[in-house]
Amino acid sequence: MTVADREALVVERVSKGLLIGGQWRDAKAGGTFKVEDPSTGSVLCEVADAGVDDAFDALDAAAAAQSSWQRTAPRERGEVLRRGYELLMERQDDLALLMTLEMGKPLPEAKGEIAYAAEFFRWFSEEAVRIEGGFSIAPNGQARFLIMRQAVGPCMLITPWNFPMAMGTRKIGPAIAAGCTMVLKPAQQTPLSALALADILREAGLPEGVLSVLPTTDPGGVTEPLLRDGRIRKVSFTGSTPVGRKLLEQSAGQVLRTSMELGGNAPFLVFDDADLDAAVEGAMQAKMRNIGEACTAANRLYVQSGIAPEFARRLSERMGALKLGRGTEEGVQVGPLIDAKALAKVQSLVDDAVGRGAKIAVGGGPGDGDGYFYRPTVLTDVPQEAELTSTEIFGPVAPIVTFDDEQEAIADANDTEFGLVSYVFTQDLGRAFRVSEALETGMVGLNQGIVSNPAAPFGGVKHSGLGREGGRVGIDEFLETKYVGIGGV
Known part of the structure; x- marks a missing residue:
């Protein structure tokens, strides 16, 4: 097989549609957009171009799956991530080539990113079974305090083009571990890595509706209506500070939990x-x-x-x-x-x-x-x-x-x-x-x-963002704390 033939085969194997409710499908409006090889300017392929109707279908799927998914045993959620880790490492060469073709980084560095990305799945597979609450006696002895940690709910995940696989796993990993459903919008320049990752998670046993993927050329038109809908309960974004500010404004109306990994200097x-x-x-x-x-x-x-x-x-x-x-x-x-x-x-x-x-x-x-x-x-x-x-x-x-x-x-x-x-x-x-x-x-x-x-908390201060990804605190971004006061004891 020639180098060109292998490159074409790696691209051909990737699903080019939208993943919604566990099914690959075309965009409702029928549109597609081109994915370019930045080293040559040539077109690698075309993928489905999601619109707002597709976005609401993805949200419907996430909302419908949330209740059963959050009740799934932590060990079972962790095993999905563990199998995802193993599949990423098994397919490291092909996934690295795919990434190099769509965003340009040298192949050895792309292989390094696949290994780095996989580590987020391995790390959070272990954190899924370590979600802890608490129990204590009130200072006056007249009540008991029960502390629960529960999934925040359906999440909107927005990833950049520069680390298309690692930024996906860094968000998806803790969301799965915590029991959250997700709608993922990858960057327009690099949708193929996200689509390949979604296929791997399906193979790893992720239930239908837990993850939907929406490549699009209209990111604002797709994400803003979902953030204002009320069913999305968290948005996690990696990208520029100006876009982060806009997302924070859009999230304010529904008082959404936010994680923002923004610009640096x-x-x-x-x-x-x-x-x-x-x-x-x-x-x-x-x-x-x-x-x-x-x-x-x-x-x-x-x-x-x-x-x-x-x-x-x-x-x-x-x-x-x-x-x-x-x-x-x-x-x-x-x-x-x-x-x-x-x-x-x-x-x-x-x-x-x-x-x-x-x-x-x-x-x-x-x-x-x-x-x-x-x-x-x-x-x-x-x-x-x-x-x-x-x-x-x-x-x-x-x-x-x-x-x-x-x-x-x-x-x-x-x-x-x-x-x-x-x-x-x-x-x-x-x-x-x-x-x-x-x-x-x-x-x-x-x-x-x-x-x-992956084992350390990643994030910034000032205009570089809010919250942390990775480490022991990474899963906290996807969990709510509930206090139950128990009287009569």
Whole structure:
């Protein structure tokens, strides 16, 4: 089988319809939309384009299934997730190829995402049987307190294109474990991973109606009516801050539970006592994971003045050596950006920085070929007023800003409306604690460039979001607490 034949077969195997009430079907209006390969600009396939009537059918299915699903034994819910984990790992190669075709990341990185995504199912399969309540005696001894934890109810899950499998499992996993039904709206650019995941869950034994999947080119038209309906009780969203604000407004009318994982503007602080090799390696991880198209990506690299030239030299050498190309090709380390709009945005931010005095150490322009490629770029002498210090770059561009002392670094790092993650490299234990406590972010990578882990709580503060995903607290987002006061005892 040729490479092209295998790619075509992987795409062909995926259901292209809407999953509603356990059945694959066409959109009621009959519409479809094209899914593009960002490395070539060619069309991979067409999938059904959901409309508002389809959305209400999905909500009807979720509402009808909620009562029986939440009464399902926790062990049974956990076993569905466990089987889902095993199937994801068994099909890692094909699922990774599918992801690379629809969003561009290099194949080894896509395989890593499938493993990461699967871990959310394994983690929450174990949490399903650990949902705890409580019992206590009232302080005056005249009553008893019974505390119950119950499923919040039908959920609207909205996932982004940059981690199309992992963001699905990170939301679906705790919802299944808690006993919630779901309507999932994947990103328009990457519906195939979500559709493949839905098929795996059906095979794993998820009952009909518990999960519906609605690919659509009209996300607002599909989601807003559901949020205002009253039967959806929670919305979980990963995406941009502007869209998150709009969803919060739409959720307010029905006072919905919300989880918002929004934009980032991660500072990456390197102090002069840092292990420079470790700092450069951490910068490569924090900047270049997923081609820089990650909310956790290092967006502003603050380096203490005395070591900034050497740090920039080493980072530029590493960035310049990365192989750019189609993610399915051998040895490729940097794939294309998601679309033409993303490519234009990255170039505009680089042009703005250079126009304000920044210097291009390496890269600085689009790559060759028909796809949406941008060369890995390092900018030095970046002024604080450059637009990319306040805007999420979402591309392979590393801007280096210098600082003189600890307080200046903290002030610059916190000078943003965002607060998702920050990174700190230092070998001074006291400084590590001081800076980690002072940074206004929900997560800190201390001497490491990757913070994401299914067993740890993921989320931000300020305009980077509400709530946490993963870890022991991840399932809490899908549970309500009920108190029963017992008298006459």
